[in-house]
Amino acid sequence: MPLTDTIPTAAPAPRRSGRTATRRRFLMCPPRHFDVTYSINPWMDPTKPVDGSLALAQWTELRNLYEELGHTVETIEPEHGLPDMVFAANGATVVDGRVFGARFRHVERTSEGPAYLRWFAERGYRDVHWPEHINEGEGDYLVVGRRILAGTGFRTDPRSHAEAQEFFGLPVTGLTLVNPEFYHLDTALAVLSEDEIMYYPEAFTPGSRSVLRELFPDAIQATPEDAAVFGLNALSDGRHVLLPDSAVHLKERLRERGFEPIGVDLTELLKAGGSVKCCTLELRD
Template identity: 30%
Template structure:
């Protein structure tokens, strides 16, 4: 893993162009402490095998680096069991980086590590949202920014984001109560194609997505195993969970190159590949 150049360029206009710079945290202290989502409830009794989680995370990082991404690592902190999910603590929209306002007490201090990193690398950022907003709810689609109105991202924060981004259309999507973040049920994988878990959305919001994208539907089981939470890394390449075999076949049939990675230990805490990457720059 390399460092980021001082004053590094911040850029993310989509979810699928070439991934150039990204922030991760090793799952060194990952564990399910207080149940904050449905997936954790399911795995509460067998919890996280940390050596296996570390091995799987390392294999994922190797795939990113082998495909040209520069991967920087934030310091893992023993008191932050959810820290592996760096996507939530910040989000890049075009040339602006925003530090999130976390909703759950167990995660609030995570923003301190990312702010220290950004300051050290002279990367400017915005923060201080009213209510709460987390990066897993923010999906960039050119001049449209889709934002999940979830238990983690409030209406007041979405309105504030629109205020700060007058040149863009911030499009809220109401999520079913048990859904953690937007990227657990929706992910844009090319200019025309997106993955979606339809039951998570209202009829009106689903119609908005159908009008904009060719949608690949994921099943309930695939959603439980974080099927939509793939990571597009450019040139049609998608990092996807090896266990989601049906979905991976469909992606391949649509012309995507699927890079299968076993992330079975990480997903026990309710997140997968997109959740584990805070994008700083895409080409």
């Protein structure tokens, strides 16, 4: 069947009972300096005002939700002149206590990479790698079980995929993004468990869609409406899935699979192209 043909919709995967949440440790950065003063993605419009107090209140609610669910949240101090530092997921990728640093594509964010690596070094992490090629942390690297899905197309250099595979010793599967509104992998795909994901097919090339169907034939596919509200910029602990409250179709699909979706309001941070996952870097020690 040609890749351009319509793929028949698969029958819904059976509901899994007894979903179990796994306690996680996260790194977050309070948005005390958050603003939209430049534009490096289609969501950013410097002419639209940003309510800093509201952004901080929404971020605080997300942090509190994590803690109420039993997760540990560490914080990094935000730095002046780095309004996007709130998006901690971009700061690094951490697997088995090994830290693969981030090197940003746009000059406005380049200082974030060293700032995050300093945080890890000051807390005793010894296996820390400053990358040769551009990668934007967990924005484009998502860990599924013992595999890493790696995005490219707008930010991360595809050469960094081999660099990450060599550093972590885990298979890295490249996926190419084609829609600038979904400029990072974590805007178009979310990890739900060690073998489950949800994603928006239209954000990927035909070849990448085929790879995802091969690896995850029962994956939840997002509607354009849910993708447009950043519904895939979500975080799952294996049972609870935190995602934008307006992603109504995804929340229903998650319930059908036995997950417990929790709607979160991060509309102020969405003005810079970020939501739940963007604010959250998982520390896999």
